[in-house]
Amino acid sequence: MDAWILTCRACRAPLSLPLTALDAQVDPARLEEGRDVVPRGCLWPAAPGFAELHAVRGGDWMVCRADLPDAVSRGDHGCCGPSGLDGPNLHCPGCDAAFATEMGDCWAPHVVGVDPRRVERAQAEVSTAVYVYEGGGGAWAFAAWLHETLAAEDWYGLELGQLAAAWAARAPGAVVVVWVGADDEEAAGTPVTAMMAALAGAGPGVTAVRAGLAPEVEAG
Numbered sequence: 001m002d003a004w005i006l007t008c009r010a011c012r013a014p015l016s017l018p019l020t021a022l023d024a025q026v027d028p029a030r031l032e033e034g035r036d037v038v039p040r041g042c043l044w045p046a047a048p049g050f051a052e053l054h055a056v057r058g059g060d061w062m063v064c065r066a067d068l069p070d071a072v073s074r075g076d077h078g079c080c081g082p083s084g085l086d087g088p089n090l091h092c093p094g095c096d097a098a099f100a101t102e103m104g105d106c107w108a109p110h111v112v113g114v115d116p117r118r119v120e121r122a123q124a125e126v127s128t129a130v131y132v133y134e135g136g137g138g139a140w141a142f143a144a145w146l147h148e149t150l151a152a153e154d155w156y157g158l159e160l161g162q163l164a165a166a167w168a169a170r171a172p173g174a175v176v177v178v179w180v181g182a183d184d185e186e187a188a189g190t191p192v193t194a195m196m197a198a199l200a201g202a203g204p205g206v207t208a209v210r211a212g213l214a215p216e217v218e219a220g
């Protein structure tokens with residue numbers, strides 16, 4: 001699991017907090033207006049063909065605005081946040097180069113699309129662990145996988161809140177689970193929403209997000 005700090009290609013100024021790269025050909029699923037697309041601490045490469053968000057092009061790196069604390073917002077006209085409709089609107093604090101486009105208005109999902117041609121990556125300590133769950137086996141399969149992934153010392157069954165609380169008490173550190181095919185699995189009867197809520201209810205230690213297969217992967 002690689003972690004990186006983004007720096008400005010032009011002036012080398014640091015642009016981000018440490019970000020864990022998500023290495024999987026998946027797209028975020030169920031994009032919700034007003035909600036972050038990418039979990040804190042993650043760098044999510046937009047798969048080739050990714051076309052859901054106007055501020056993000058395939059090949060961009062999607063990140064959370066909060067992970068770019070020093071970026072300067074300018075040149076955008078949203079109603080209550082930057083719309084991203086006017087092109088790149090996040091600038092380097094060192095040299096003012098525009099390196100990313102933020103969507104942060106009320107009517108759209110919130111995400112920043114970083115142009116990889118404008119930044120470089122410097123190795124960093126991993127701050128967030130990201131695991132990809134391939135899905136498909138129902139609630140018990142997910143519970144078993146998560147127990148194993150977190151190296152749980154006890155078996156909590158489907159009591160995922162207890163599992164997450166035990167993790168937080170034992171090993172402080174953020175874990176993000178990317179659940180591939182979560183929407184399909186929910187349609188087939190797995191209570192994905194309730195399971196994710198149980199994890200979230202236990203605090204920030206373990207977060208699960210939905211993902212779908214990228215178009216190219218499905219086509220191939």
Ligand SMILES: [Zn+2]
Nearest residue numbers: 079080105106
């Ligand atoms: Zn608005």
Ligand SMILES: [Zn+2]
Nearest residue numbers: 008011092095
């Ligand atoms: Zn710069």
